[in-house]
Amino acid sequence: MWIVWVRVPSDDRFITHMGLTVEPTATGEQVIRQVAGMWGLDEKGWYRLVRLRPDGSDDISPGQTLLESGVRDGDPLDLLVS
Numbered sequence: 001m002w003i004v005w006v007r008v009p010s011d012d013r014f015i016t017h018m019g020l021t022v023e024p025t026a027t028g029e030q031v032i033r034q035v036a037g038m039w040g041l042d043e044k045g046w047y048r049l050v051r052l053r054p055d056g057s058d059d060i061s062p063g064q065t066l067l068e069s070g071v072r073d074g075d076p077l078d079l080l081v082s
Contacts (some may be wrong), residue, residue: 028069029062035079048080 016064020038022031030050050057051071051078057078060069 009018022065022066024071025053025065027037027063027065028060031077032079033067039079041081046082048082050080052076052078 018038020031020035022034022074026034032045032047032049033048035041036047038047041047049060049062051069052075058070060066060071060077
């Protein structure tokens with residue numbers, strides 16, 4: 001499964017994409033930790049993983065697999081940092 005991470009800065013001047021290969025059996029928590037490590041974020045921080053959709057976004061539960069959450073190959077996801 002290939003997930004595309006979309007980052008939009010607050011001024012919306014440009015969009016950058018970062019890709020990450022994960023298994024559909026990975027849980028939301030596993031993906032969050034992998035992405036936090038990739039970006040050099042505090043692994044003990046509070047984060048939310050969401051799937052971006054044209055009509056809004058869906059939270060991905062940390063305890064569910066991506067497959068159980070309905071994530072499909074190529075779905076754009078975002079990591080929200082609190």
